[in-house]
Amino acid sequence: MDSRTKGKTVMEVGGDGVAVITLINPPVNSLSFDVLYNLKSNYEEALSRNDVKAIVITGAKGKFSGGFDISGFGEIQKGTRKEPKVGYISIDIITDLLEAARKPSVAAIDGLALGGGLELSMACHARISTPGAQLGLPELQLGVIPGFGGTQRLPRLVGLTKALEMILTSKPVRAEEGHSLGLIDAVVPSAELLTTARRWALDIVERRKPWISSLLKTDKLPPLGEAREILKFARGQTRKQAPNMKHPLMCLDALETGIVSGPRVGLEKEAEVGSQVISLDTTKGLIHVFFSQRGTVKVPGVTDRGLMPRKIKKVAIIGGGLMGSGIATALILSSYPVILKEVNEKFLEAGIGRVKANLQSRVRKGSMSKEKFEKTMSLLKGSLDYESFRDVDMVIEAVIENISLKQQIFADLEKYCPQHCILASNTSTIDLNKIGERTKSQDRIVGAHFFSPAHVMPLLEIVRTNHTSAQVIVDLLDVGKKIKKTPVVVGNCTGFAVNRMFFPYTQAAMFLVERGADPYLIDSAVSKFGMPMGPFRLCDLVGFGVAIATATQFIENFPERTYKSMIIPLMQEDKRAGEATRKGFYLYDDKRKAKPDPELKKYIEKARSISGGNVDPKLVKLSEKEIIEMTFFPVVNEACRVFAEGIAVKAADLDIAAIMGMGFPPYRGGIMFWADSIGSKYIYSRLDEWSKTYGDFFKPCAFLAERGSKGAPLSAPVEQARSRL
Numbered sequence: 001m002d003s004r005t006k007g008k009t010v011m012e013v014g015g016d017g018v019a020v021i022t023l024i025n026p027p028v029n030s031l032s033f034d035v036l037y038n039l040k041s042n043y044e045e046a047l048s049r050n051d052v053k054a055i056v057i058t059g060a061k062g063k064f065s066g067g068f069d070i071s072g073f074g075e076i077q078k079g080t081r082k083e084p085k086v087g088y089i090s091i092d093i094i095t096d097l098l099e100a101a102r103k104p105s106v107a108a109i110d111g112l113a114l115g116g117g118l119e120l121s122m123a124c125h126a127r128i129s130t131p132g133a134q135l136g137l138p139e140l141q142l143g144v145i146p147g148f149g150g151t152q153r154l155p156r157l158v159g160l161t162k163a164l165e166m167i168l169t170s171k172p173v174r175a176e177e178g179h180s181l182g183l184i185d186a187v188v189p190s191a192e193l194l195t196t197a198r199r200w201a202l203d204i205v206e207r208r209k210p211w212i213s214s215l216l217k218t219d220k221l222p223p224l225g226e227a228r229e230i231l232k233f234a235r236g237q238t239r240k241q242a243p244n245m246k247h248p249l250m251c252l253d254a255l256e257t258g259i260v261s262g263p264r265v266g267l268e269k270e271a272e273v274g275s276q277v278i279s280l281d282t283t284k285g286l287i288h289v290f291f292s293q294r295g296t297v298k299v300p301g302v303t304d305r306g307l308m309p310r311k312i313k314k315v316a317i318i319g320g321g322l323m324g325s326g327i328a329t330a331l332i333l334s335s336y337p338v339i340l341k342e343v344n345e346k347f348l349e350a351g352i353g354r355v356k357a358n359l360q361s362r363v364r365k366g367s368m369s370k371e372k373f374e375k376t377m378s379l380l381k382g383s384l385d386y387e388s389f390r391d392v393d394m395v396i397e398a399v400i401e402n403i404s405l406k407q408q409i410f411a412d413l414e415k416y417c418p419q420h421c422i423l424a425s426n427t428s429t430i431d432l433n434k435i436g437e438r439t440k441s442q443d444r445i446v447g448a449h450f451f452s453p454a455h456v457m458p459l460l461e462i463v464r465t466n467h468t469s470a471q472v473i474v475d476l477l478d479v480g481k482k483i484k485k486t487p488v489v490v491g492n493c494t495g496f497a498v499n500r501m502f503f504p505y506t507q508a509a510m511f512l513v514e515r516g517a518d519p520y521l522i523d524s525a526v527s528k529f530g531m532p533m534g535p536f537r538l539c540d541l542v543g544f545g546v547a548i549a550t551a552t553q554f555i556e557n558f559p560e561r562t563y564k565s566m567i568i569p570l571m572q573e574d575k576r577a578g579e580a581t582r583k584g585f586y587l588y589d590d591k592r593k594a595k596p597d598p599e600l601k602k603y604i605e606k607a608r609s610i611s612g613g614n615v616d617p618k619l620v621k622l623s624e625k626e627i628i629e630m631t632f633f634p635v636v637n638e639a640c641r642v643f644a645e646g647i648a649v650k651a652a653d654l655d656i657a658a659i660m661g662m663g664f665p666p667y668r669g670g671i672m673f674w675a676d677s678i679g680s681k682y683i684y685s686r687l688d689e690w691s692k693t694y695g696d697f698f699k700p701c702a703f704l705a706e707r708g709s710k711g712a713p714l715s716a717p718v719e720q721a722r723s724r725l
């Protein structure tokens, strides 16, 4: 393959008169422009050759295609590639050349047929797949719309309701379901895929099998009035679920046009909308997230050293509380045998009970069978001592945030665990060097910071000290992948990356209410911005105990920029500690529905009198935009510090940490991406102004000041010399 081209297709014509065109673009045979243009010329050749009767399209190495090459969107957005004439691929190539050809095509689908991959196959006249095939149109997840005729052919093949479900949820279906839906014509074992597809293609030529153009099918479409009702409902749901995104509604427009005005007009509408969505900010954000998420496992100086992950056969977890039991659940769900250690029978039983409850909830929801439940639970063993730790490959400590307790545990682990065993801590804030102070095992000490509930939340912060070996990081990255987490490798400091970014967010909110802003308006503005909930609702959810413990760590370690609000401690004194006590910033009913509490004013006023601050008329009347700036610019400021200190190696890692750890809206691309979309100069100037009026909590850090003064992007790499990793 030419090093300048991205992928290709090859065509082989057999003695049976079938031309087999194979898509080749590792690792997922994505449809780059090179692949698509090659496909076009193979088709033209096949159609003009007298020895070719029919065509089979397949993908190399067990994967049909993961869809259009997503980096192509980036090239179009940056202007480094000119977008082809609107509709050139979907109409001129896929519809007019391929589907309308006088020779039939059959798609032979193994593995993946996603996005453009499935769309290409739907333009073929039949689809044969293997049992493991995944078929889906996940484009909306990327901020784009199904572009190669997907909005027109899928409803005609599987019906409007199912097509909407597949497109709006971005979830693929398996081959068998695809078969029952009419998306797939036959499911055959891998070894028979090509021969069946070839025969099927010849059968179409011989009229033994129907020659079906998906675009011309109408039998699965509901009557017009019903279709309009279905689409109206879908629009309503979409507006509710994705209020800040335009592309899902634009996609529905393309679907509706095809149903109302016919598929050709629908294709034209799809092409027009498809070209418009590429330049939406939300699309840029989502595409950035796609690549950033895959980039977190590429750690310079660690994963580029040719190290292979060691096999982790058995894991021990210390502490069966909420975190320990969640981590144990995540591990046994991915088939790791786990020992759960507690200090007494009662706690051990409770810990195992929590794991059981986590799995039982899956059984109740129907996502786990009873047999699988029993099998999974059998991987968990309880223990009250360290004797069974003699053959474990990794220990994850998940006890309360108490330094001396953790130090004792790590000293004990060093005695009982084998030399190679990884010693990990799930601490969320404590310096790992302190935790390992009483050991000589600093090279195998690492942070494995999970987020609660650990078996559900997708992020794993892997915390590396200056002593942690690269091998240990590689091992933990591998475990993270196996338990389906997105790992982000960060450096060691109080709060690591996520909590360091999180803390100023809640602090800014406390500051604003102490100066007169309405907490419920802040929560509402932040939710509208796209966070799952506002800072006050969040404090209630995590509980004030956790909030105070975290604040203590930050006050101790970053006193110069910590805003010391007394609102939470005052409420805690009155035994209102958040949702668990039914009272916090909100009041909670039996169904845990939150409602504002007029009594909150009392605590705010008292906290204000303690801090000596005054109500500021400007802050009482903040607009939603100002609320967002005053709560999130301090987060950007801290993210800049984390980046400048080398705690995160790439700004994109902070984007993923903010999205998966804080709930920052993915369509805004993550905290640094969002900041750059606003501009460093503006963010710097706002923080600078606020710091002069309201104090050092808002003071821009040196990194932000430097980049802000030049208007330089915050996400541009930091020079190596300054990076700690």
Ligand SMILES: CCCCC[C@H](O)CC(=O)SCCNC(=O)CCNC(=O)[C@H](O)C(C)(C)COP(=O)(O)OP(=O)(O)OC[C@H]1O[C@@H](n2cnc3c(N)ncnc32)[C@H](O)[C@@H]1OP(=O)(O)O
Pocket (backbone or CB within 6 Å): 027, 028, 030, 031, 066, 067, 068, 069, 070, 071, 089, 112, 114, 115, 116, 117, 119, 138, 139, 142, 144, 145, 146, 147, 148, 150, 274, 291, 294, 295
């Ligand atoms: C004019 C344009 C019109 C376009 C119309 C069309 O309708 C639009 C599309 O088709 S958009 C693309 C739709 N497809 C997808 O959204 C699929 C995205 N990919 C995935 O979901 C997954 O990658 C996977 C299920 C295909 C494979 O998952 P797995 O966990 O096995 O592997 P990774 O996710 O780590 O991916 C491995 C590497 O492959 C790269 N990659 C995957 N898909 C694409 C793609 N469509 N384009 C380009 N690159 C892709 C991914 O980035 C990984 O690369 P690394 O360098 O990190 O290894």
